[in-house]
Amino acid sequence: MSSAVRMSEREAPDIETSSADYARRFAGTAGRYLLEEQTRAVKAALRGLSCGSALDVGGGHGQLVDPLTRLGWSVTVHGSDDVCARNLRELHGKRACTFVRGDIYALPFADRSFDLVIAVRLLAHVTDWRRLLAEMCRVARMAVAVEYPSKAALNALGPALFRLKILLEGNTRTYASFWPKELTAQMRSLGFVPMAEVKELCLPFVLHRVLKGSPSLRVAESAMRAIGLTKLIGSPVILRGNRQAQD
Secondary structure (H helix, E strand, O other): OOHHHHOOOOOOHHHHHOOHHHHHOOOOHHHHHHHHHHHHHHHHHHOOOOOOEEEEOOOOOOOOHHHHHHHOOEEEEEEOOHHHHHHHHHHHOOOOOEEEEOOOOOOOOOOOOEEEEEEOOOHHHOOOHHHHHHHHHHHEEEEEEEEEOEOOOHHHHHHHHHHHHHHHHOOOOOOOOEOHHHHHHHHHHOOEEEEEEEEEEOOOHHHHHHOOOOHHHHHHHHHHHHOOHHHHHOEEEEEEEEEOOOO
16 A cells, blocks of 8 residues: 555645546636636746746646746656546646656655745645645755745635535635745745745635636736735735755
């Protein structure tokens, strides 16, 4: 039995995010819009980095392969089980990237193996996010980037609204939110200096899904971004840190 099979779903959440059921969450207008905003945020967060090798941790969902490849990165996708690779190929047709299986808490790579190590839809769903972030920083030569839900946003209402979210969305899952300072402080302790923090949306995504990607909500999001409200209270957040130069 593989280590991934022995893990609980909570310990290997990338198995769920690589599944067909999870992919259906992004099949409609609202889902495509969320992916567009995620891609925009990732591109903005990585601006200024010299492209090289990139490791997408828990990336069987296939959401970063095309955006990173178009930017010029050579992408390796990590997954905790071979099923993630199968879903990556069958559901998303991602055949131009390398796939490597391994424990999310013990990435099967030497120190500083990749110029960039990135993860979306992962940090908020593991039991030991500090351990995961430490592993990502260990194998990163130049930069790390993670996506997280912020407590300094409307996500703070998440626990209270979760039952309603299940009724409205149907297929959803619990997640942890973070104070920005706890993540930036942890990055610094691992030798990485926070360099970019890009917010994706201002309104809760559940509104976009319930209203089926309403154009009026998109206009509202654009307006809130233009006046700086998204930068203030937006979520999820793409946080990038660069490895601190040695003296």
